[in-house]
Amino acid sequence: MSIGRDGIAGLILLAISLVLLVKSFQLPSIPIVPVGPGFYPAIVLSFMAVASALLVVQDLLKRRAPASAGASDAPRRNYRLVVIAFAVVGAYVVLLPLLGFRVATALFVGTLQAALGRPRTAQQWMVLAAIALGTAAASYFVFERYLLVLLPRGTWTGF
C-alpha cells in the first residue's frame, strides 16, 4: 500500500478544509440573522473535508498497475516548455507596471514566441519582431484610443 498523487492531493485539501473549518467557527455572529457568516462555510468545508478524506482512502485502496506498463505509450509531454512559459508570463506580469504596457508587451510576445519555437532564418526573426511590435501597438491603440482603457504606464520608463 503506497500513496499516490491523488492521495497527496487529498491530504493537502483535507488540511486546507480543516484549517478553514476551524476558522469558520471563529467568525462572529450577526444579531439579526439566525445563522452566522460561518454557518454556510462550515457546511461546505465539512463536505470538502469528507470528500478529500474519501479521495485519500480511495487512493490507498487502489490496486496499482506496475509502474512500467503504459508509461512508454503515453505521448511524451514537454514540461520544460510549460515551466519556461510560466516564467515568461510571470516576468511579464511583474514587469508590466515597471516597463509600461507597450514595452513589456512587445518584449513578452517576442520572448515567448522565441521560447516556444526558435526562429532559424533572419526572415523568421523579422516576422517574430513584427508580430511582437504589432500586437503591442495594435492592442495599445485599440484599448487606449477607442475603448478608453488606461493601460499601465511604466514607473521605470515613464512610457
Next chain:
Amino acid sequence: MLDLLANGLVNIAQWKYLLPLFAGTFVGVIGGSLPGVTITMTVIVVLPFTYGLDPLAGLAAMTGVYVGGSTGGLIAACLLGIPGSPASIATTFDGFPMARNGEPGRAIWLGVWASVWGGLIGAMFLVFLTGPLAAIALEFGPWEYFSLFVLAMAMVAGLSEASLLKGLISTAIGLLISMIGHDPIGSVPRFTFGSEFLGGGFPFLPVLIGVFAFAQIMTDLEKLDLPRGKVVESLAGIRLERFSHLKANREIFRQPFLLAWSTIVGLFIGILPAIGGSASSVMAYDQAKKFSKTPERFGKGHPEGIIASEASNNANVSGSLMTIMAFGIPGDAVTAVMLGAMTIHGIQSGPLFISQNPDIAYGIYAAYILAHPFMLLICVVLMPLMLRVITVRMAVLAPVVLVLCVLGAYALNNTMQSVYVLLLFGVVGYVLVKLGFPLAPLILGLILGDQIEINLVRAMMTDADPWLFLTRPISGGLLLAAALSVALAIWQHLRHQNRVAEEGPDF
C-alpha cells in the same frame, strides 16, 4: 411573443449591434477553427473589447463568437483530423476520412449547413421555451432556488469525465473561492487572513480567464513538440472540390429524423449546466450510429456522422443560452463568461432577467438567429483562406492570446490586482488539471456560491425549519434528483469498472 421577437430583430438591425455581432461571428469562426484555441478562449479574447459597449452590443458579439466558434471547429476537424475546438470532436470521426477520400468540400459544406439548420431549429426552442421555463422558476422560493443550484452542481460533478469524487471536490473548491472576502449577508470578512489582496474577494472573470484560458494554453504547450508538421504538409496539396450547396442541403434533409434528433440531443446537453459542445457532439454521433441503417459505415467518411455532430453542437448553443437566461445558471464556460459580462453591466441574471430586460433578452434571441446567416456568409467567403489560417502555429498564437487574457483581466477595473488573480488561478487551474480535477464544476461552484448562500440564509430566516428543503414538493424533488444524479454517476462508474475488469485493458 412573436411581436417581441420581431422587435428584437428590428432592434438588432442597427449598426451598433450588427457590427459587433458580425465581428464576433467572424472572430468566432477564426478562433473556433484554430486547433488549440477553444471557443471559451475566443470569447475571453473578445471580452475586453465589450466592456465599453452597450450591454446588448457586447452580448451580441459574444453570441456571435459562440455560434461562429461552434461551426469553425469543423474546418480543422475535416482537413487536419484535429478538432479546431472541442465541440467538433466527433466531426473528426467521419469528416477527416471523407476529406481523405477526396471529398473535403463535401465534408465541410455538409458540416456548415448542418450547423446552420441545427442552430436555427435550436433557436425555435430558445425563443419559445425560455420564457415558460423562467416562469416556472419565478414561482420558486429560496428553498427551491437552493435545491436547484445543488442539483446543477450535483449533475456537473456527476457528468464530469474524471472521478465523481474529484468533481465534487472541485465544486467545493469553487464554492470555497467564492467565500473568500466579505460575506454576502452581513459583510463580515471571511478567510482573508487580514490581507487586503484577499479582502475584496476574487472577482469572477479573472479567475475564469485564469482557469479556462491560461491553464488551458499551458496544457497545450506540453504537446507543442508532437509531429503536427506532417499533417500540415499533407494539407499543402488539398484543394476543396466544388460542392453545390443545394446538394449539401438535399443530403441533410433526406434524413429529417437524423437532423431533428441530433438537434434535440444537442439542445438537451446544452440545457444541462456546465457541460458543453464536446459532450453533445459525441453523444449525437453515438445516437446517430445507433439509429442508423448503415452503422458499419460510420468512421469511414459517412455523411450522417458529420451531420449529427455539427447539428448538435450548434443546437447546444441555444440550450446553453436557455439555461442562463431562464435560471441564471451557465450552460457551459462560454455562457459563464457572458454571465460575468452581464454582471459588469449591472444586469441581474436569473428568472427575472427576461421580464426585467425584454430588450436585451429578445435582442440576444435575434442576435443568435442572425449569427447563423452571418456565419454562413463568412464561411463561404473565407473558406479558401481558412486552409492557411488553421495551420498557424501555437507558438505564434499563444503569446497573443495571453496578452488579450491579461488585458481582459486588467481592463475590468484598470488595476493590476485582477491580473495577479488571473496569474494565481492560471497556476491553480494548471495544477488541478494535472491532478485530474475537472474545472467546469469549480467554475459553477464559484458562480453559484453567493446565490446558494443567500438563498440558504433567506430560507432559514423565513422559517428556521431545515426540513422544509425536503418537504416542500419542488425543492424536495430537485434534491431527490440531485441525489439520483450522484447515485447514477456512482453506478455508471462501477459498471464501467466491472466492464474494464472483464475485458482487460485494450490499449
